Amino acid sequence: MTQPVYAELDSRLPIALRAAQVAGAVLMRHFGRAVAIELKSPVELVTIADRESEAVVVAELQGAFPTDRVLAEEADGPAGAQRLGAEVHSLPWCWVVDPLDGTTNFAHGQLAFAVSIGLLHFGQPVLGVVHAPARREVFVGGVGIPPTCNGRPIRVSDVADLGNALIATGFPYDRRQRLDELTLWFRRVLERARDLRRAGAASIDLCEVAAGRLDAFYEVGLQPWDTAAGQAIVEAAGGRLTGFDGGPHDVFGQRTLASNGRLHGAVVELVAG
Ligand code: IPD
Ligand code: CA
Ligand code: CA
Numbered sequence: 001m002t003q004p005v006y007a008e009l010d011s012r013l014p015i016a017l018r019a020a021q022v023a024g025a026v027l028m029r030h031f032g033r034a035v036a037i038e039l040k041s042p043v044e045l046v047t048i049a050d051r052e053s054e055a056v057v058v059a060e061l062q063g064a065f066p067t068d069r070v071l072a073e074e075a076d077g078p079a080g081a082q083r084l085g086a087e088v089h090s091l092p093w094c095w096v097v098d099p100l101d102g103t104t105n106f107a108h109g110q111l112a113f114a115v116s117i118g119l120l121h122f123g124q125p126v127l128g129v130v131h132a133p134a135r136r137e138v139f140v141g142g143v144g145i146p147p148t149c150n151g152r153p154i155r156v157s158d159v160a161d162l163g164n165a166l167i168a169t170g171f172p173y174d175r176r177q178r179l180d181e182l183t184l185w186f187r188r189v190l191e192r193a194r195d196l197r198r199a200g201a202a203s204i205d206l207c208e209v210a211a212g213r214l215d216a217f218y219e220v221g222l223q224p225w226d227t228a229a230g231q232a233i234v235e236a237a238g239g240r241l242t243g244f245d246g247g248p249h250d251v252f253g254q255r256t257l258a259s260n261g262r263l264h265g266a267v268v269e270l271v272a273g
Pocket of ligand 2: 100101102202
C-alpha cells in the first residue's frame with residue numbers, strides 16, 4: 001500500500017469513529033426496551049434500531065466524504081452487495097456498514113452487538129471500526145493504523161496447537177438448508193480444538209481474534225458488512241484471513257476463515273470438504 005493511502009485513512013478514521021459512537025448511542029437508547037421486531041426471514045430479524053443506526057452512520061460518512069461509495073446492510077441488502085461486488089475493484093473508496101451486527105443478541109438483551117464500519121480501497125479492507133456499546137469496547141485498525149481496543153494495543157494470540165485453541169463460528173440465516181456441512185465442521189472442531197464459541201456477532205468475533213481472545217473464527221454465508229471492518233483489524237493485529245480453501249479472502253465471497261496465522265493451515269483442514 002502506498003503512502004498516500006495512509007493520508008486518506010488518517011482523515012477518514014475520525015469520521016468513522018464519530019459515526020460509530022453516534023450510532024452506538026442510538027442503539028443503547030433502544031437496548032433493553034421492547035423494540036418491535038420484523039422478520040426478514042423465519043430466523044433473520046430487523047428492528048427500528050438497525051434502521052436508525054444506519055441512517056446516522058450513512059449521514060456522517062456521506063456528509064464528510066460525498067464522493068465515497070457506501071454499502072449499507074439495510075438499504076442495499078444482499079442484492080446490493082452482489083451488484084457492488086462486480087465493480088468494487090474500480091472504486092477507490094467504499095464504506096461498508098453494518099449498523100447493528102448481532103441483531104438477534106440485541107433483541108434478546110444479549111450484550112454482543114456492534115456497529116461495524118469498514119472501508120474498502122479498490123475492494124480491499126484498509127480500515128475498520130467496530131463499536132460494541134453495551135460492552136463499552138471500540139476496536140480500530142487498518143493499513144498503517146495500529147490495532148487497538150479502547151486505545152490499548154491488541155495483537156493476535158500465539159497459540160500454535162489446535163488442541164489449545166478456542167475457536168468461534170456463526171450460523172448463517174439459511175442454516176436449516178446447510179445442517180450437514182455446519183454440523184460436520186462443528187464436530188471436527190469439538191474433536192480437535194479446545195472448545196467452540198458462537199457469540200452471535202461476526203464483527204466482534206473477528207475483533208476477538210485480533211485481540212487474542214479467540215484463536216480462530218470461521219463462518220459461511222457472511223456478507224461484506226459482517227467482515228470488512230473486522231478483516232482490516234485482524235490483519236493489522238498480525239492475523240490472517242482467507243476463504244475456506246486458504247486462498248485470498250474476498251469480503252463478497254461468503255466464506256471467512258480468520259486466525260492468528262499460526263493455526264491457519266490446521267483450521268483450513270477443519271472446514272475442508
Ligand atoms: C449476523 C451476525 C451473526 C452471524 C450471522 C450474521 P446481523 O449479522 O454477525 O453472528 O452468525 O451470519 O448475519 O444479522 O446480526 O447483522
Ligand atoms: Ca451482521
Ligand atoms: Ca446487521
